[in-house]
Amino acid sequence: MEKGRIFICETDEESRRQMRVLLESGGYLSEEFGAGGALLKYLADHREESPDLILLDTGVPGIGGFEIVRRLREVRPEIPLVMVSAFATVRAAVEAMKLGASDFLLKPILTEELLALVEKIVERNRLMAENRSLKAEIRRRFDPDQVIFRSSAFRRVFDFARKVASADACVLIQGESGTGKELIASTIHYASPRRDERFLTINCAALTETLLESQLFGYQKGAFTGAVSNHRGLVEEAHKGTLFLDEIGDITPALQAKLLRVLQEKEFIPVGATRARRSDVRFLAATNKDLEKEVAAGRFREDLYYRLNVISLHLPALRERKEDIAPLAEFFLAKYSPRREQAITPEALSLLQRYDWPGNVRELENVIEMAVILSDGLNLSPDHLPVKVAEKKEQTTFSPPERPMSMADVERLHIEQIYRQTGYHKVRTAEILQVSRKTLSRKLQSFGIDKSG
Ligand SMILES: Nc1ncnc2c1ncn2[C@@H]1O[C@H](COP(=O)(O)OP(=O)(O)OP(=O)(O)O)[C@@H](O)[C@H]1O
Ligand SMILES: [Mg+2]
Structure with missing residues (x-):
């Protein structure tokens, strides 16, 4: 595997070739550009491409070397840049660093010196990228x-x-x-x-x-x-x-x-x-x-x-907030089956909602993870649930009430259940319940039932 990908921007074809050979000997892949404008255009057109390093000769024709550095920093500030020059002065080096170059190399380039520098920068860049992505990952994890x-x-x-x-x-x-x-x-x-x-x-x-x-x-x-x-x-x-x-x-x-x-x-x-x-x-x-x-x-x-x-x-506890079971189950399904081709069948969902969850959300997460493994890509059904969850089957179709149920509660639960079983199909639900579609819509609305459960 290559150690990294490096863009060389240098007018002189022979110098370019030498640098490429040198980098290849160190295990790096390189891409050559004869002018700063071409490099800038390429990077602007290919935002998805991220070389590990750019080696830039300050003497490149067209836009002046420093000007290119400035523009590169504008377009792609994250790519490390090393300036190369045949006539380095302290001032030029300082100027380059001020503009955001990572380092400055003096020609003629020595193999050892180049490879050591490249390795250092590529490694540092990798660590920084990793750090950025870890931080983003943490933010995502704790995203409200x-x-x-x-x-x-x-x-x-x-x-x-x-x-x-x-x-x-x-x-x-x-x-x-x-x-x-x-x-x-x-x-x-x-x-x-x-x-x-x-x-x-x-x-x-x-x-x-x-x-x-x-x-x-x-x-x-x-x-x-x-x-x-x-x-x-x-x-x-x-x-x-x-x-x-x-x-x-x-x-x-x-x-x-x-x-x-x-x-x-x-x-x-x-x-x-x-x-x-x-x-x-x-x-x-x-x-x-x-x-x-x-x-x-x-x-x-x-x-x-x-x-x-x-x-x-x-x-x-989760059993004191059963409304959270369905959205949590969906959330964990998306987490463990990220291609989103699977669904939880109404039967499985209703079992999940009836179970007591002594281990709360963590237990629910484990059950869904396991079910995804057992399901072979099919929709999650009662067969994929552990016995302790699936055995709740024989009980009544309603979840145990926290207070005695009113007629309205029973009606709401029943409508909710049929609506879910039909895959949220209003016409079929109305048919089964033997009410008009208008009545159904009114009831769905007044009970606050929607597709999300
Ligand atoms: N509301 C929620 N939404 C999404 N994920 C949740 C939610 N609640 C808990 N989890 C997930 O469930 C798992 C258990 O949560 P957490 O570790 O915060 O629980 P805990 O109360 O600290 O448990 P313990 O007492 O066992 O340490 C974690 O993977 C967590 O991300
Ligand atoms: Mg904890």
């Missing part, structure tokens, strides 16, 4: 549009989370396993003024006390066997950003005391250090334990609880 819900119960929590994002106080996020606590924590960070700084997470339940302490607060060289150098902890790494303390209900009393100090005074002491350090961190915490009970049982410090719980947020 990727938090899926339809229920008013979840909407209230979501709106509240975005509102408290701008505060600097700690938010305690509680909720059963898999309800989206981490997702909401990141929503808060990415909606907060700290969004361009780091969002770090630590799972307090996964580490032993000593390990957790050194991860959180860092340690000093020699603090314990194996501490061969100073190490910054997450509290320090997250300076100006957000630190999410997951499973906070599991930390030991000694660490609870140390954590209290950071929350109260923004101060902490790295393991083995004598002096306290400061860090400006916003804390978010989550737990699926009932912290109030833990406090009552004497396992969790009350003062720490109040510090953590300045703002508290409770995520409802």
Whole structure:
């Protein structure tokens, strides 16, 4: 595989050829241009093409070398550029760098020098591109549009989370396993003024006390066997950003005391250090334990609880917001079957809606992922669902009511079900229900039923 693709812009055909041979010997592919104008036109016409590097002779005819640099920076600022010149002066080099060239090479070009420089720049460019795409990926992951819900119960929590994002106080996020606590924590960070700084997470339940302490607060060289150098902890790494303390209900009393100090005074002491350090961190915490009970049982410090719980947020279980099941199932289907050729059959959907979801959204995600694997590209049907979900079949056709159902509830559910079963076909639905299309339309509207469920 080639190591990279390089555009050479150089008037002199012989020099061009030499550079190409040289680059090829280093494993690079190259493309040659005899004039700056041709290079500019090519790049403007082929926006999808991104060479790893441009080598530009400042003596190229037509538009002056520096002028080309300036225009290249305008059209394609992301492509690294190295200027090559036979008569370099310090001033020319400085000028080139000011305009945005990455480096400056003096002719005659030495093989070693060229290849070393090219390698350095191509590598750096790759890392930068990777970093850009990782950052974009993170933004996408925490794009508020990727938090899926339809229920008013979840909407209230979501709106509240975005509102408290701008505060600097700690938010305690509680909720059963898999309800989206981490997702909401990141929503808060990415909606907060700290969004361009780091969002770090630590799972307090996964580490032993000593390990957790050194991860959180860092340690000093020699603090314990194996501490061969100073190490910054997450509290320090997250300076100006957000630190999410997951499973906070599991930390030991000694660490609870140390954590209290950071929350109260923004101060902490790295393991083995004598002096306290400061860090400006916003804390978010989550737990699926009932912290109030833990406090009552004497396992969790009350003062720490109040510090953590300045703002508290409770995520409802999925079975308490069944309206969210269909849109979430669709969302996960699109995630695991991205070509969007598959659908969830009405029968499968109704099973999903009847199940209790003790593992909440995470469990639903796993079920859909598995179903996509089992389905061989067919629509997801009850056959592709795990037994625990599919066995709900024998029950009544209605989801268990949270309160006794009224006639209107029954009517709404029935219309909704038939409408879905016909694939949202109004004429067929009206036929089955033996009502006029006009009546159906009116009922659909008054019950607020639409294709989205
Ligand atoms: N409303 C939602 N929209 C889209 N994806 C969601 C939603 N809620 C949860 N998820 C997804 O479900 C999975 C579980 O969510 P998350 O890890 O935030 O839950 P949790 O409450 O932290 O769980 P645990 O207590 O087990 O740590 C993740 O993959 C998350 O992206
Ligand atoms: Mg979690």
